[in-house]
Amino acid sequence: DQQVKQNSPSLSVQEGRISILNCDYTNSMFDYFLWYKKYPAEGPTFLISISSIKDKNEDGRFTVFLNKSAKHLSLHIVPSQPGDSAVYFCAASGQGTSYGKLTFGQGTILTVHP
Amino acid sequence: DAGVIQSPRHEVTEMGQEVTLRCKPISGHDYLFWYRQTMMRGLELLIYFNNNVPIDDSGMPEDRFSAKMPNASFSTLKIQPSEPRDSAVYFCASRDGQTSTEAFFGQGTRLTVV
Numbered sequence: 440d441q442q443v444k445q446n447s448p449s450l451s452v453q454e455g456r457i458s459i460l461n462c463d464y465t466n467s468m469f470d471y472f473l474w475y476k477k478y479p480a481e482g483p484t485f486l487i488s489i490s491s492i493k494d495k496n497e498d499g500r501f502t503v504f505l506n507k508s509a510k511h512l513s514l515h516i517v518p519s520q521p522g523d524s525a526v527y528f529c530a531a532s533g534q535g536t537s538y539g540k541l542t543f544g545q546g547t548i549l550t551v552h553p
Numbered sequence: 554d555a556g557v558i559q560s561p562r563h564e565v566t567e568m569g570q571e572v573t574l575r576c577k578p579i580s581g582h583d584y585l586f587w588y589r590q591t592m593m594r595g596l597e598l599l600i601y602f603n604n605n606v607p608i609d610d611s612g613m614p615e616d617r618f619s620a621k622m623p624n625a626s627f628s629t630l631k632i633q634p635s636e637p638r639d640s641a642v643y644f645c646a647s648r649d650g651q652t653s654t655e656a657f658f659g660q661g662t663r664l665t666v667v
Contacts, residue, residue, distance in 0.1 A: 473654065482660050483596070528596060
């Protein structure tokens with residue numbers, strides 16, 4: 440039962456363009472969402488998050504959008520840079536049985552071409 | 554703080570052998586998580602602890618897997634006996650439940666069972 444899904448295994452983007460990574464969730468008890476970035480041979484590192492009381496959070500080139508009615512969130516990277524090439528994981532946390540833990544998606548491999 | 558420390562970084566073992574993975578969380582963090590990364594399922598939560606007490610072990614694949622947290626600064630994940638399908642990267646993460654939903658990850662242990 441995959442409660443957090445990233446349906447695109449990979450994404451390829453030209454440098455300077457926008458990268459849009461998508462994530463869907465099924466558990467309505469989730470109320471906090473995070474994006475992590477992972478380079479090879481390293482652990483995931485936190486990138487940006489959003490609470491369910493907001494629909495947008497911005498940090499520099501990174502913006503996360505949340506559509507609660509659609510149970511969908513997305514990460515926008517503008518402009519994309521070659522150093523952004525990594526695996527991006529969407530994660531969710533919430534109340535009830537989800538309290539305290541992060542549930543991750545499968546990840547999306549982003550490749551930014553120079 | 555040095556961050557979450559995992560050992561060993563790489564482990565190669567023969568099928569049937571016992572494997573023990575180790576984790577030192579960030580000092581002061583009251584949550585500790587064990588995740589397994591696979592291509593198909595991304596980051597799977599195996600088990601997590603709060604204040605050294607196991608809270609949810611529903612992600613542990615089977616009885617061959619066990620985890621302990623004897624004190625606030627140390628945790629182990631043991632596989633006995635190991636099987637080739639256990640080959641994956643295992644991550645430990647910790648979180649300060651009072652101040653943050655963000656979890657900090659170690660660099661992972663790449664396990665290969667031959």
